[in-house]
Amino acid sequence: xxxxxxxxxxxxxxxxxxxxxxxxxxREREYCVCExxxxxxxxxxGVSQHLRKLKxxxxxxxDKRGQWVxxxxxxxxxxxxxxxxxxxPNSKAILTAMNKEEIxxxxx
Amino acid sequence: xxxxxxxxxxxxxxxxxxxxxxxxxxREREYCVCExxxxxxxxxxGVSQHLRKLKxxxxxxxDKRGQWVxxxxxxxxxxxxxxxxxxxPNSKAILTAMNKEEIxxxxx
DNA sequence: TTATTATATAATCATTCACTTATATAATTG
DNA sequence: CAATTATATAAGTGAATGATTATATAATAA
Numbered sequence: 001x002x003x004x005x006x007x008x009x010x011x012x013x014x015x016x017x018x019x020x021x022x023x024x025x026x027r028e029r030e031y032c033v034c035e036x037x038x039x040x041x042x043x044x045x046g047v048s049q050h051l052r053k054l055k056x057x058x059x060x061x062x063d064k065r066g067q068w069v070x071x072x073x074x075x076x077x078x079x080x081x082x083x084x085x086x087x088x089p090n091s092k093a094i095l096t097a098m099n100k101e102e103i104x105x106x107x108x
Numbered sequence: 109x110x111x112x113x114x115x116x117x118x119x120x121x122x123x124x125x126x127x128x129x130x131x132x133x134x135r136e137r138e139y140c141v142c143e144x145x146x147x148x149x150x151x152x153x154g155v156s157q158h159l160r161k162l163k164x165x166x167x168x169x170x171d172k173r174g175q176w177v178x179x180x181x182x183x184x185x186x187x188x189x190x191x192x193x194x195x196x197p198n199s200k201a202i203l204t205a206m207n208k209e210e211i212x213x214x215x216x
Numbered sequence: 217t218t219a220t221t222a223t224a225t226a227a228t229c230a231t232t233c234a235c236t237t238a239t240a241t242a243a244t245t246g
Numbered sequence: 247c248a249a250t251t252a253t254a255t256a257a258g259t260g261a262a263t264g265a266t267t268a269t270a271t272a273a274t275a276a
Contacts, residue, residue, distance in 0.1 A: 002195055002196065003205075004125055004128050004129050004132060004202065005125040006197060007122075007128060007192075007195065007196065008124055008125045009121065009123075011119055011122045011123040011128070011192065012120075012122075012123035014119045015115065015116050015117075015120035015122075015123040016114075016116055016263085016264075017112055017113040017116045019116075019265085020112050020115060020116045020119070021112050023225090024112060029261075031225060032222085032223095033222070033224095034221085034222060034223085036158075037222095040131045042264085042265070042266090043265075043266065043267085044222080044223070044224090045223090045224075045226095045266075045267080045268095046265060046266075046267090048223060048224055048225080049224090049264080049265090049266085050132075051224095052224080052225095052255060053226080065225095066222095066273065066274075067221065067222050067223085067272080067273045068222065068223085068273095069222080069223065069224095072203045072235095079195065080191065080194075080195040082190045083188065083192070084115075084119065084191070084192060085189045086188075087115065087187060087188040088112060088115065089111055089112065093111075094112065095145050097111075106120040107221080107222075108220085108221060108222085124233085124234075126234080140252085140253095140254085141252070141253060141254095142251085142252060145252095150234085150235070150236090151235075151236065151237085152253070152254090153235085153236075153237085153238095153253090153254075153255080153256095154234075154235055154236075155253095156253065156254055156255080157234080157235085157254090157255090158234085160254080160255095172253095173246060174243065174244075174252095175242080175243045175251065175253085176243095176252065177252080177253065177254095177275060179253050208274085214256080215251080215252075216250085216252085
């Protein structure tokens with residue numbers, strides 16, 4: 001069953017805590033990689049690899065501006081992904097829960 | 109972030125083609141294990157283990173009747189799971205795609 | 217141009233996962 | 247009762263996964 005497997009593969013992207021957090025954050029605004037590295041508690045290559053995976057399925061898109069690469073959500077044509085993300089906590093709650101409520105400012 | 113991780117863990121249940129197929133089938137009626145073994149192309153213990161996992165997260169419930177154990181969907185209190193399942197193909201489409209459109213009758 | 221900063225890719229590794237076969241348990245049938 | 251059928255559990259295995267460190271690339275700043 002091709003269609004089901006394709007759904008399952010996309011849902012797998014949401015089945016990792018780090019990636020789901022990224023997607024939840026992106027609901028409110030774009031983030032550059034270094035901001036996400038600040039927030040999530042994994043290495044920069046780790047974040048890059050998650051973003052690459054999300055991008056390969058078209059769930060996020062990137063925008064290179066100078067030295068930074070900004071990622072934003074791109075799920076308007078993915079109804080069930082979109083509907084799941086409506087149930088994620090908002091950025092404020094996520095950042096608070098991670099003790100990252102301070103100014104997430106420029107990276108360095 | 110506890111809440112996000114919990115969501116991710118539940119979504120992981122839907123991120124496997126076999127489990128997602130089971131859940132999609134159960135949207136229309138209950139199935140006993142041996143029927144699912146007939147339909148899905150994996151071993152009986154394989155099916156049992158998927159069902160156990162689904163049950164452990166409360167997504168299905170079981171009803172033992174005689175020799176058979178019938179599983180049914182139990183997602184009324186799980187809104188985002190429910191909303192994803194609304195996008196799965198219906199049983200007929202699934203069975204056709206798997207060349208299992210014949211009478212799924214009693215098991216032996 | 218050299219150093220710094222941001223990001224990506226490659227290689228590696230431990231863990232998880234979905235399957236299998238073998239076996240146990242339980243209900244039904246002859 | 248013994249044989250059969252339905253299901254579950256245990257053990258083992260290969261592949262996938264999410265992380266890490268090391269390194270490459272590219273843009274900016276000194």
